[in-house]
Amino acid sequence: MKSFVMNIWITTWKKLYGENIVNELSSKFNLDEQNLLIPTNNVPDELVVNFSRELAKKVGKTYEELWQETGYHNIKSFHSFYPSYFKKEGVLSFLSAMDSVHRALTRRIKGAKPPRIIYNYIDEKTAVIRYESHRDFRNYFLGLLKGAADFFNDPLKIEILKQDMNSNGSFIEVKVTATKPYGKSVKLKLYKAISFGLLKSFSTNLTVIIPILTFVLSFLFTKYLGALPGSILTSISILIGLLLINKDLKNATKSVEKIINIYKEKDFNDILMISGEKDFEKLSKSNIKALSNLREFLIGFQGDTEEILNFSKKTLESSDAIQEEIGTMKELYCSPEGLDS
Numbered sequence: 487m488k489s490f491v492m493n494i495w496i497t498t499w500k501k502l503y504g505e506n507i508v509n510e511l512s513s514k515f516n517l518d519e520q521n522l523l524i525p526t527n528n529v530p531d532e533l534v535v536n537f538s539r540e541l542a543k544k545v546g547k548t549y550e551e552l553w554q555e556t557g558y559h560n561i562k563s564f565h566s567f568y569p570s571y572f573k574k575e576g577v578l579s580f581l582s583a584m585d586s587v588h589r590a591l592t593r594r595i596k597g598a599k600p601p602r603i604i605y606n607y608i609d610e611k612t613a614v615i616r617y618e619s620h621r622d623f624r625n626y627f628l629g630l631l632k633g634a635a636d637f638f639n640d641p642l643k644i645e646i647l648k649q650d651m652n653s654n655g656s657f658i659e660v661k662v663t664a665t666k667p668y669g670k671s672v673k674l675k676l677y678k679a680i681s682f683g684l685l686k687s688f689s690t691n692l693t694v695i696i697p698i699l700t701f702v703l704s705f706l707f708t709k710y711l712g713a714l715p716g717s718i719l720t721s722i723s724i725l726i727g728l729l730l731i732n733k734d735l736k737n738a739t740k741s742v743e744k745i746i747n748i749y750k751e752k753d754f755n756d757i758l759m760i761s762g763e764k765d766f767e768k769l770s771k772s773n774i775k776a777l778s779n780l781r782e783f784l785i786g787f788q789g790d791t792e793e794i795l796n797f798s799k800k801t802l803e804s805s806d807a808i809q810e811e812i813g814t815m816k817e818l819y820c821s822p823e824g825l826d827s
Contacts, residue, residue, distance in 0.1 A: 557629020576666030
């Protein structure tokens with residue numbers, strides 16, 4: 487466990503349960519809180535577990551309750567360190583970027599093993615999120631979800647789909663339903679209906695389904711209605727089918743234009759998923775992956791910028807404090823009392 491994470495937890499626990507209890511445990515476990523200020527230092531996982539178990543006993547909570555509460559309140563702590571990561575419209579937009587944020591924040595820390603938060607987009611208000619860690623912090627993750635929902639004023643419905651723990655770590659997979667939409671889902675329902683859900687590609691549909699339908703309809707209509715009425719009905723039926731396919735094709739084309747606009751407008755928090763047709767679905771998934779990679783790069787750059795700004799701010803504050811001390815010393819030295827002494 488890297489020390490900067492433990493430092494945030496210690497800060498949160500002091501706010502929640504009081505400094506005396508936390509300081510007492512720090513002494514008991516020989517935890518030097520000054521060392522936690524150096525982000526690359528290591529804290530043994532066993533120490534974290536034992537510390538938190540002892541803390542849970544002292545504050546009258548179960549181990550699971552303590553970690554859920556820690557996760558819930560840590561959202562505010564993370565916001566104080568990295569406010570730019572919280573400039574999102576809703577909780578789903580925030581959660582979709584968390585895996586990239588974890589990797590960006592720890593990429594320069596040797597030996598860091600950040601958890602994975604794998605976001606699977608379902609629709610505008612639904613996602614399946616899988617949390618993987620070589621430690622067992624499933625309850626901490628659930629607390630983070632609830633804290634993020636309250637932070638963004640975006641209530642979440644959380645359904646645990648599956649979870650497990652073994653010697654390699656733990657995972658939990660949840661289905662979350664939010665109130666604020668994220669992204670856009672375009673479903674080509676008409677095309678799927680006409681292709682009977684069997685043929686996934688426009689090109690395959692036009693070269694296979696349409697000729698087969700033409701033959702079948704022509705055979706049936708001409709057999710029971712005669713040549714001329716049968717031919718007319720066949721033509722009308724095929725025309726209607728092609729118009730419906732064309733309608734979905736236009737929707738898919740407009741969706742691709744919207745994907746292009748994401749890059750034009752530099753709104754990299756937005757996504758668009760096309761489903762119902764193989765080629766467009768593949769295109770939208772490739773775009774989401776490309777956006778994720780680009781967003782991770784920008785998040786890393788953003789994090790570096792914030793760290794530089796924070797360092798500059800602290801340096802200026804230290805400089806101002808030193809200048810004040812120098813000014814005070816000058817006043818004392820130049821005053822009559824100072825000269826007499």
